[in-house]
Amino acid sequence: MRLVEKRLYLYLGLTTAGCALCILISLGGVTTIMQDTGILLIAAALVTTLLATMAFQAYRGLKAAQLIVDNLILYIRPAFVGANDVKSAAVANSVEVMDVVVSGFGILMAGKVIKFNQDGVRLKTLNLGKDQISLTYGADDQDHTARVLHEPLCILERERIARKFRSETGVIPKILD
Amino acid sequence: MADVHKLKLRISDRNLSVIVFSLFFAWLLALPFEGDILYGLFTEAGLSAGPTILAAMAMHLVGLALSGFFIKSIRSAKNLMLGSILFCILATGVFLSPPSFLWTAAILSSSLLAGSCVAAWGFFLKSATPTNERIKTIADALIGSNVTMIILNVFATNSSPYVGLLLSIAILMLAFLFALRLPSEKADSISSQPEGTGSRLSIVTPLAFLCVFIVVITINSGLMYQVQGPAFAHLAGLRSWYWAIPYIVALYIMRNLPRKTNRAYILHVAIAMIGFSFIAFMVMDRSASSFLVVNTLMLGACGVYDLFWWSVLGEMLDLHNNPATILGIGLSANVLGILLGGLIGSTILSSGFESPNSTLLALSVVCVTLVILPPLHRRLALVLKDHAYLTVLSDMSLDDQGSAFEQLIDLGQLTERESEIADLLLKGRTYRMIAAELYITENTVKTHIKNIYAKFAIRSRAELMNIMLTQEVTLRP
Numbered sequence: 001m002r003l004v005e006k007r008l009y010l011y012l013g014l015t016t017a018g019c020a021l022c023i024l025i026s027l028g029g030v031t032t033i034m035q036d037t038g039i040l041l042i043a044a045a046l047v048t049t050l051l052a053t054m055a056f057q058a059y060r061g062l063k064a065a066q067l068i069v070d071n072l073i074l075y076i077r078p079a080f081v082g083a084n085d086v087k088s089a090a091v092a093n094s095v096e097v098m099d100v101v102v103s104g105f106g107i108l109m110a111g112k113v114i115k116f117n118q119d120g121v122r123l124k125t126l127n128l129g130k131d132q133i134s135l136t137y138g139a140d141d142q143d144h145t146a147r148v149l150h151e152p153l154c155i156l157e158r159e160r161i162a163r164k165f166r167s168e169t170g171v172i173p174k175i176l177d
Numbered sequence: 178m179a180d181v182h183k184l185k186l187r188i189s190d191r192n193l194s195v196i197v198f199s200l201f202f203a204w205l206l207a208l209p210f211e212g213d214i215l216y217g218l219f220t221e222a223g224l225s226a227g228p229t230i231l232a233a234m235a236m237h238l239v240g241l242a243l244s245g246f247f248i249k250s251i252r253s254a255k256n257l258m259l260g261s262i263l264f265c266i267l268a269t270g271v272f273l274s275p276p277s278f279l280w281t282a283a284i285l286s287s288s289l290l291a292g293s294c295v296a297a298w299g300f301f302l303k304s305a306t307p308t309n310e311r312i313k314t315i316a317d318a319l320i321g322s323n324v325t326m327i328i329l330n331v332f333a334t335n336s337s338p339y340v341g342l343l344l345s346i347a348i349l350m351l352a353f354l355f356a357l358r359l360p361s362e363k364a365d366s367i368s369s370q371p372e373g374t375g376s377r378l379s380i381v382t383p384l385a386f387l388c389v390f391i392v393v394i395t396i397n398s399g400l401m402y403q404v405q406g407p408a409f410a411h412l413a414g415l416r417s418w419y420w421a422i423p424y425i426v427a428l429y430i431m432r433n434l435p436r437k438t439n440r441a442y443i444l445h446v447a448i449a450m451i452g453f454s455f456i457a458f459m460v461m462d463r464s465a466s467s468f469l470v471v472n473t474l475m476l477g478a479c480g481v482y483d484l485f486w487w488s489v490l491g492e493m494l495d496l497h498n499n500p501a502t503i504l505g506i507g508l509s510a511n512v513l514g515i516l517l518g519g520l521i522g523s524t525i526l527s528s529g530f531e532s533p534n535s536t537l538l539a540l541s542v543v544c545v546t547l548v549i550l551p552p553l554h555r556r557l558a559l560v561l562k563d564h565a566y567l568t569v570l571s572d573m574s575l576d577d578q579g580s581a582f583e584q585l586i587d588l589g590q591l592t593e594r595e596s597e598i599a600d601l602l603l604k605g606r607t608y609r610m611i612a613a614e615l616y617i618t619e620n621t622v623k624t625h626i627k628n629i630y631a632k633f634a635i636r637s638r639a640e641l642m643n644i645m646l647t648q649e650v651t652l653r654p
Contacts, residue, residue, distance in 0.1 A: 063620070066620065067618075067620055067621060067624060070617070070618045070620065070621055071617070071621055104594075105621075105624065117628065118624050118627070118628065120631070166592075166593070167592065167593040167594050168592065168593075168594050169592060170590070170591075170592035170593075170595075
């Protein structure tokens with residue numbers, strides 16, 4: 001989630017800088033640097049537009065990530081084993097951003113968002129094993145499969161997860177031994 | 178040659194009933210019921226038409242209200258219509274003679290019979306048109322009558338009232354010829370209610386509420402006739418053809434709106450139009466452009482409302498043995514409202530302080546209408562579950578809601594969460610309220626609702642409600 005936020009802020013910052021540059025160029029602030037301000041303005045505007053588009057996509061990604069986190073069904077934290085020193089602490093912090101969140105609306109892992117049950121992408125099948133969860137999703141023609149490993153879960157916990165998925169998505173999960 | 182003589186124009190019973198009503202009602206609007214022809218005749222004779230017209234409206238009200246007592250079958254309805262049209266032809270012919278007591282007698286007696294004739298039309302509306310089509314039949318009849326009335330008024334105003342009079346006699350003769358072809362026997366038993374007091378009692382309260390509503394909303398029509406109309410009397414030529422145009426346009430639009438449109442919202446817009454019409458009447462001058470503004474707002478709103486309560490009456494015909502009783506009572510409420518508005522308007526005029534007082538009164542009526550509309554809606558929804566203007570879900574009993582909703586879930590294959598959200602959505606909850614009730618975020622609610630709409634290939638709550646009521650849906654592949 002934080003990775004997604006950072007990405008958004010980065011693009012927003014760059015877009016703002018691009019806008020500022022465009023304004024400076026149009027006000028004649030950089031005529032001393034380049035003679036042909038027209039071309040410079042067009043180039044800056046194009047880059048700014050591109051950055052704005054990426055910022056918008058990052059915003060949409062953040063909204064999707066927020067939706068996944070708000071409807072959390074399974075939260076997986078990667079295991080970390082390390083010594084009690086500065087380097088290990090730094091690595092532990094970076095592992096924190098690789099948390100995996102599984103919900104009825106998708107999977108969020110390490111800043112990457114896999115969406116389903118929205119925007120025409122359906123969750124089709126769900127298999128719950130003892131230490132892995134396998135989801136098949138996609139639009140009508142295409143299917144994708146995501147498999148997430150997690151710590152072993154008891155049968156009660158898997159039944160709880162199955163009930164949640166059934167309620168949210170309508171898909172009846174298969175609980176594997 | 179023999180084939181030509183044998184050739185008969187085949188018109189369906191529905192179209193026949195629309196034609197007869199259009200022609201007769203056009204005569205009514207152009208002559209006895211505040212008609213331009215009547216005003217023109219009295220003006221040419223140097224007489225005041227006001228008291229006679231008010232008396233004619235009162236007789237018309239009596240004819241409407243009492244019709245149910247002596248029209249008991251479709252045969253008697255047809256006989257009464259034929260007799261009334263013939264009498265009205267004779268009564269109209271009286272106006273070709275010099276003014277005398279016969280004019281008053283003719284106008285009062287023909288108004289009385291005209292009321293019964295209009296109420297009797299209810300038999301043909303019920304027998305010739307299925308329930309959910311009656312809004313279109315009524316719209317066609319009102320459009321036809323107003324178009325014909327415009328033609329009569331244009332001739333009466335721009336040529337001579339006597340030309341209009343002769344044309345109205347011709348219209349009545351045409352109505353008589355078509356009325357001869359109306360059916361005398363009921364084709365199918367359309368009424369779904371058994372005979373007896375049980376069926377009558379079930380619509381008493383909603384009908385009473387509807388009548389109160391009709392009286393209140395049509396007070397503004399009476400004010401319009403008595404206050405706005407005389408103020409623009411100097412624009413007789415423009416008025417003769419433009420006066421009913423916004424009314425006709427509004428009827429046409431409302432008639433052809435898709436079923437899923439939220440017509441209840443349009444009713445509120447129409448109320449606002451009435452208010453703005455009187456405000457414009459107060460602040461603007463009496464020029465042609467001011468007339469166009471005031472008249473468009475007022476008559477446009479009247480078109481929306483008239484079709485509303487006419488169509489509600491039309492659907493209520495199935496809930497009672499005698500259609501003439503239902504139509505007669507409902508339309509007498511309309512005439513009562515116009516009469517009251519006219520009396521109040523003429524009182525205001527005679528006091529000399531016309532514009533602000535009439536506007537204040539009209540705005541008061543608008544406020545009262547807004548207050549009456551929700552309880553009216555609830556009462557009507559109990560008996561008319563599928564009317565185009567009514568959104569009835571929240572007023573259905575819980576059992577009815579439950580069974581309709583279960584069918585909706587089966588149709589759309591909603592998930593458990595989606596069905597919870599759809600249930601609350603159809604009950605009128607906002608997204609925020611749904612989120613609070615289910616302990617989820619508003620964003621989650623919006624996403625689920627998007628999914629629900631996508632499954633039914635719709636875009637709004639009103640469409641979802643329509644699907645639930647009709648159980649007709651096209652799922653996306």
